[in-house]
Amino acid sequence: MSALIEVQGLSCGYGSKTILKDVTFSIERGEVVAILGGSGCGKSTLLKHLIGLYSPQAGSIRIAGNELVGTTGADREAILRHFGAMFQAGALFGSMSVLDNVMLPLQSFSQLDAHAIEIIARLKLRLVGLEAFADYAPAALSGGMQKRAAIARAMALDPEILFLDEPSAGLDPLTSAELDALIRRIAETQHVTCVLVSHELASIYAIADRAIMLDQSTQGIIAIDTPQALAQSSDARVSRFFNRGQVIAPPDCAASEPTHQG
Numbered sequence: 001m002s003a004l005i006e007v008q009g010l011s012c013g014y015g016s017k018t019i020l021k022d023v024t025f026s027i028e029r030g031e032v033v034a035i036l037g038g039s040g041c042g043k044s045t046l047l048k049h050l051i052g053l054y055s056p057q058a059g060s061i062r063i064a065g066n067e068l069v070g071t072t073g074a075d076r077e078a079i080l081r082h083f084g085a086m087f088q089a090g091a092l093f094g095s096m097s098v099l100d101n102v103m104l105p106l107q108s109f110s111q112l113d114a115h116a117i118e119i120i121a122r123l124k125l126r127l128v129g130l131e132a133f134a135d136y137a138p139a140a141l142s143g144g145m146q147k148r149a150a151i152a153r154a155m156a157l158d159p160e161i162l163f164l165d166e167p168s169a170g171l172d173p174l175t176s177a178e179l180d181a182l183i184r185r186i187a188e189t190q191h192v193t194c195v196l197v198s199h200e201l202a203s204i205y206a207i208a209d210r211a212i213m214l215d216q217s218t219q220g221i222i223a224i225d226t227p228q229a230l231a232q233s234s235d236a237r238v239s240r241f242f243n244r245g246q247v248i249a250p251p252d253c254a255a256s257e258p259t260h261q262g
């Protein structure tokens with residue numbers, strides 16, 4: 001069976017500016033995959049292209065075997081219906097209750113009646129532990145609760161793939177760990193494939209089955225593997241990311257580098 005997400009020869013950027021060149025990878029059904037890399041390397045750019053917000057400069061993105069690039073109209077809508085997304089900037093609508101926020105995608109994209117929509121939205125809030133906060137305004141919730149409500153909204157239409165852009169940004173470590181556990185639980189219990197951008201090592205270890213590491217200077221992927229394997233990588237750029245604060249010299253450079261011990 002083919003992978004759920006197949007990206008081949010993807011080049012993308014903005015206008016004539018290329019951010020990522022000739023990127024190829026695939027993600028299997030049920031995987032949780034983190035996109036990593038230094039600031040400005042193109043993590044969000046990749047995510048936005050995967051969900052069809054922008055058209056790539058070249059290459060192919062196949063979702064469940066269906067080509068997204070260049071597909072328009074009803075065929076494109078059908079592919080996009082596989083997706084749920086939570087973006088950092090894609091905050092909840094402040095003028096609506098938490099429940100109304102979660103009902104919105106169902107009202108916009110399903111044919112269900114109002115009663116069914118409310119039942120489903122409340123179930124999604126229960127999934128993220130917020131059933132008691134349905135009538136609250138988003139601003140009355142903590143940062144972590146707002147993220148959970150945004151995940152409930154992203155899950156409203158039972159997507160096959162959940163895209164999350166830095167879900168734990170701005171959260172304290174404890175709240176961040178709770179959100180990680182929730183994302184992992186949703187992926188497992190709801191059988192959702194998850195693609196997320198993250199900087200946080202603790203989150204990456206807690207959530208990701210595999211990680212894709214991007215690099216600004218090469219404008220592409222420098223490693224794809226389990227987080228545990230990447231942490232042991234002999235590539236200095238990868239091991240530096242996973243062993244922050246300690247500069248790990250790659251084995252072939254170690255002999256020629258001055259040592260600063262003691």
Ligand SMILES: Nc1ncnc2c1ncn2[C@@H]1O[C@H](COP(=O)(O)OP(=O)(O)OP(=O)(O)O)[C@@H](O)[C@H]1O
Pocket residue numbers: 014019037038039040041042043044045046
């Ligand atoms: N809408 C846009 N128009 C033009 N350039 C953009 C746009 N969005 C991002 N860029 C540029 O693309 C490059 C990659 O940005 P992107 O946000 O994808 O990086 P990132 O790896 O997600 O960074 P960070 O970790 O800092 O969020 C940056 O140089 C950024 O300035």
